[in-house]
Amino acid sequence: xxxxxVRNDITKIKCDAIVNAANSSLLxxxxxxxxxxxxxxxxxxxxxxxxxxxxxxxxxxxGAYKLPCRYVIHTVGPKWKGGENGEKEALESCYREGLKLAxxxxxxxxxxxxxSSGVYGYPKARALKVAVDIITEFLIDHDMLVYIVIxxxxxxxxxxxxxxxxxxYIDNKYVDDNFEFNRTWADNxxxxxxxxxxxxLYPGIEKSDEALAPAFDTGSLKDEVDNIDESFSQMxxxxxxxxxxxDSACYKKANVDRKLFSKIRGDIYYHPSKATALAFAIALELxxxxxxxxxxxxxxxLSHSSKFDIIIEYFITxxxxxxxxxxxxLFAFDQALLGS
Ligand code: AR6
Numbered sequence: 001x002x003x004x005x006v007r008n009d010i011t012k013i014k015c016d017a018i019v020n021a022a023n024s025s026l027l028x029x030x031x032x033x034x035x036x037x038x039x040x041x042x043x044x045x046x047x048x049x050x051x052x053x054x055x056x057x058x059x060x061x062x063g064a065y066k067l068p069c070r071y072v073i074h075t076v077g078p079k080w081k082g083g084e085n086g087e088k089e090a091l092e093s094c095y096r097e098g099l100k101l102a103x104x105x106x107x108x109x110x111x112x113x114x115x116s117s118g119v120y121g122y123p124k125a126r127a128l129k130v131a132v133d134i135i136t137e138f139l140i141d142h143d144m145l146v147y148i149v150i151x152x153x154x155x156x157x158x159x160x161x162x163x164x165x166x167x168x169y170i171d172n173k174y175v176d177d178n179f180e181f182n183r184t185w186a187d188n189x190x191x192x193x194x195x196x197x198x199x200x201l202y203p204g205i206e207k208s209d210e211a212l213a214p215a216f217d218t219g220s221l222k223d224e225v226d227n228i229d230e231s232f233s234q235m236x237x238x239x240x241x242x243x244x245x246x247d248s249a250c251y252k253k254a255n256v257d258r259k260l261f262s263k264i265r266g267d268i269y270y271h272p273s274k275a276t277a278l279a280f281a282i283a284l285e286l287x288x289x290x291x292x293x294x295x296x297x298x299x300x301x302l303s304h305s306s307k308f309d310i311i312i313e314y315f316i317t318x319x320x321x322x323x324x325x326x327x328x329x330l331f332a333f334d335q336a337l338l339g340s
Pocket of ligand 1: 008010021028029030031033034035113114116120122149150152
């Protein structure tokens with residue numbers, strides 16, 4: 001995925017460059033700046049001294065010394081003064097200038113902290129939105145893997161209302177359906193059993209195992225194989241055509257890497273991960289039914305036994321196909337992110 005939001009300590013990220021939320025002296029400080037200098041060692045400070053500082057919204061690059069990356073890009077975020085003093089434009093400039101330096105230095109991957117959102121007081125949710133917007137804009141014309149590294153969980157404030165709506169949607173689906181499902185399962189089997197993958201993939205299978213038998217009895221296996229359905233790759237390409245969008249618009253919206261898309265395009269039997277299949281369903285703005293069909297082509301299904309799946313279902317049924325908002329919600333509920 002070209003943009004990944006991860007929770008980690010940025011000094012531990014292995015990529016070409018990490019970005020430092022510095023102050024205009026570039027001589028170190030607290031927060032992420034302190035952590036980066038500490039992990040990089042004295043060499044970083046000695047190089048920074050030679051840079052002669054940096055203005056708010058600008059960026060400068062140095063070596064990374066003991067850090068597990070090649071470069072550190074130092075940028076100076078704005079101090080939050082209520083939001084009417086050019087803070088947003090200055091913060092946008094930090095991301096643009098940082099990304100520009102990364103591209104000029106042939107970086108294939110770069111990790112940003114949430115600049116200004118600590119000591120400088122920029123509200124975290126707004127800081128995150130600026131980061132996502134500018135990085136997404138940049139990725140339209142550049143191939144790069146960009147990480148936004150979140151240190152503390154409260155950086156993800158998806159909004160109380162949305163959080164509560166999703167929470168009650170999960171509650172309804174998760175509790176009710178699981179209760180119902182487990183009860184019928186136990187009733188039918190007369191004992192508690194661990195759900196098989198088939199039972200999860202094809203709800204209803206538990207009701208009558210015999211119902212499956214004809215599928216295996218009729219015709220030869222060779223006939224079945226010869227009449228194999230449209231594959232995931234074929235359905236994906238068909239849907240892209242039907243929606244009248246370009247391949248690149250689709251994989252970019254899905255936040256899927258170009259190389260991965262080429263693999264899927266070139267191999268009609270390619271089996272993507274569930275998260276990748278879902279990312280395409282979201283990018284294509286498929287209905288719930290179409291999403292389930294696409295998933296099935298890849299051997300997956302949406303299950304009410306999984307919070308992840310219920311959250312995805314929530315967004316699809318509410319026709320909200322913004323992959324970053326979905327990922328923010330997944331993150332808030334401690335779930336894996338789409339496409340990652
Ligand atoms: N990895 C990732 N993110 C981190 C880490 C870490 N190791 N440590 C903190 N954060 P801040 P600012 C997050 O204060 O607001 C310094 O003293 C943190 O939770 O580091 O731009 C400089 O020298 C927050 O979300 O930077 C400046 O004087 C985000 O990084 C001033 O602070 C940014 O918090 C800059 O303030």
